[in-house]
Amino acid sequence: MKPMRRIMLAALAAAVAGALPAAAQDKALVAAAEKEGSVAWYTSVDVKVAEAVKEDFHRKYPKIDVEVERSGSERVYQRVNQEHQSGIKHADLVNTSDSTHFIEWKKEGMLAKYVPAGVDKVPAEYRDPEGYYATWRATLCVMGYNTNIVPPDQVPRGYKDLLEPKWKGKLTKAHPSYSGTSLTGTYAVAKLLGWDYFEKLAKQGVQQLQSTTATPKSIASGERAVMVDGNEYNMFIEIDKKSPVKIIYPVEGTPFVSSPVAVFKDAPHPNAARLFADFLFSTKVQQFLVDKGGLRSVVPGVKDPAGRTPLKDIKVIPDDPAGMLPQVEDIKKKYAAIFGGGK
């Protein structure tokens, strides 16, 4: 354990619990977590990234099992709320790519106040001022294409190019009723280009998938040529695997997507949840997410590997959870009316 982190954790523990000596408190958290023996983590991150993080945690704390419950952000939201309404206490901590969830859960009093070690260093726009949640990972909602199918001079530059007749039957897209990233992206694009953009896009015979982790895999397999929206991090993973795909940062702008983490107030394994939250924000895990998971990190000191376009060189559309929140239902409804697969 890095000394810096130990000090921060200790300081935090002392703040929570009072007078105990720092190291003892750290040990106390670990001991209590080990006694609980497991932690249930609901997340929307790509399943292989999630399982790798779990493995890493398990290696460090062999006595604590991590149960990964992965689905799309909106599905995670549905499961969490359905279980909560039915009085089932199973989820310990949660991570989705739809920041409005955290506003809702906080309002409903479902979250525990907990600032994991290191989060106090995170820029203020990426954490809740009252300490209920913070951005664990970030990605961009990008476009992409298969280099075997699309010749270099034909590559679309942005959203509007996709309306050209030549892309008919060649597009794939994720669903905002399933994916928080797609929802965030849809909100941004609708604001920028209006809903008639999506109406025109639907006439292109888009392959309608669910997850923004699925669309990069679809173009990698060659099932479709161009991806309308997908996770930048899955594109990096595909590129690292030598799949024939490239990222497009649309000229109109690329939506930025924060994915916070929060601990539930009714977590059945409160100590393990807090220990795991600490672990998630540790520099080691954050660097792993960036290096192997292709994600962006908001934790200071984490460095992008060479070869990736730095954020500052991309025209990014910042996410706006507070602005999006009142429109979420409306976006999903409008989208389903055009592309199906919704209420």
Next chain:
Amino acid sequence: MALVLAALVLLPIYWLGFTSFTDDARHFTLAHYRRLAVDRSFLEPFWVTLWTSAAVGFLCVAFAAPMAWLVARTDLPGKRLLRMLVLASFATPPFLGAFAWVLLGGPNAGLLNHGYYALFGLKPFEATPLVDIFSAWGIVFVTALYTFPYVFTFVATSLDLIPSELEEASAILGAPAWRTALDVTLPLVTPALMAGFLVAFLQSMTLFGPAAILALPASIDTMTTKIWSLFQFPPKLGLAAAASLPLLVITAVLLRVQASIMGRRGYSVVGGKSTGQRLIRLGPWKVVALAPFALVLACSVLLPYGVLTWTAFVKNYSAPMAGNFSFDNWRFVFLEFSQTKLALVNTFALGASAATAGTILATTIGYLSLRRLVWGHRALAFLATAPVAIPGIVLAVGLFLSYTHPPLVLYGTLTIIFLAYLTKEMPVGYQQVASALKSVHPELEDASRIFGATRLRALFDITAPLIRNGVIATWLFIFIGSIRELSATILLFTANTKTVSVTMFDLRESNDWGPIAVLSITMLLITFAMIAAINFFNDRRLA
């Protein structure tokens, strides 16, 4: 017994009905139905559901009936193998077949289309694909592939039970084989055909997997995917309940129609065991006769199993073989993936318990109602077959509504999923037991009673041994039906009551084909091991 059945079936239906007519404040309203009747986003899925289900029914009858006749009445070679492959199609969950067909029939990356493009020097995206599985016809095709065994089994069983004397008489009188088949055999098996068509239609109408996997990517909704969408948070329970009731009504009507057709025909040509059957010689027609088997079984078993095996052992299913081979998917599923063990344990615990409880219930009810031993036996039979009318997902809603509040809170437990499986499989179990019981004419029991045996004695000494195979088959049917269940589980599972099917569906939504293929193969291997074990056991007991 009747009470258990009534509680199982009626409680969810009561809650469905109640919820469909009330608003959030529990006041009476017709708003849900009004919306269904005017909203195009409901009318279109309804229409798609109806025509695809009818198409599945026709396709199944058109292929399965001649196939069953060939197996039962001719000297077709390799019957044992063919029957085994039909059984394999039956044992293959339709959603799993849909997964495989995405890999085979995806218009641009699908391996069949790849082969087709390569063969004719065409290019993906430019040429029309051989198969576009992401379409309404894709649902019809895949659903029919895994539903035809119902029709096949119904017709084959019925043919096995009808003595061939009638057909022989026709042959002796000089009718050619085809004439005998059409004029004598066909009318005799019409009830089985009708029953088969109905089961195929209803299966198709209530399946969630193929529709969600194949139609949603093409922006097509069916009633099941629509109802499922209504559970996106915050759920629209009233609308979901209202959307499901028309399906219930359609099925009730169809079952009535079927009952009246069967009732009018009302013949019982089966009494005791008939003598050996004379088989029609196919001669040089053998090759032609094998063609439909080759086509159907290649599409339902050989190609899908092949593509799943391939996908399980490579990094990218659509990439060439060189440097593609890998055990990564297996390592991931069995060493890294948190869900695997939990899902397997849950799935098999649910399958075994639903099969055991279901067999006991179906056998008892089947006997009571078919021998008309109790008052209200018709109602019993109706209750036992009624769940076929409830789409799994709607049954799930009904169960959800019934058991999320006191006195009995079951949501979040395996019990609620067990109840779903038990209810859902009851019609299949009942049909199995009923067809076994129908093959034992009451006169056999009557004979025993004339000789002074009590009814119970007659039951144990005469009927039980004759239907034993049927009962074992029932257990098998329910078990296989349960371990592949997706439509109801998709709404009832929680994180720690996940099954293999739901886990695979989650993986599908993120296009993780490798792990899906590994889980598919695992599930199939375990299913076939079960079937083999039970067959072995069964043979031993008969010997």
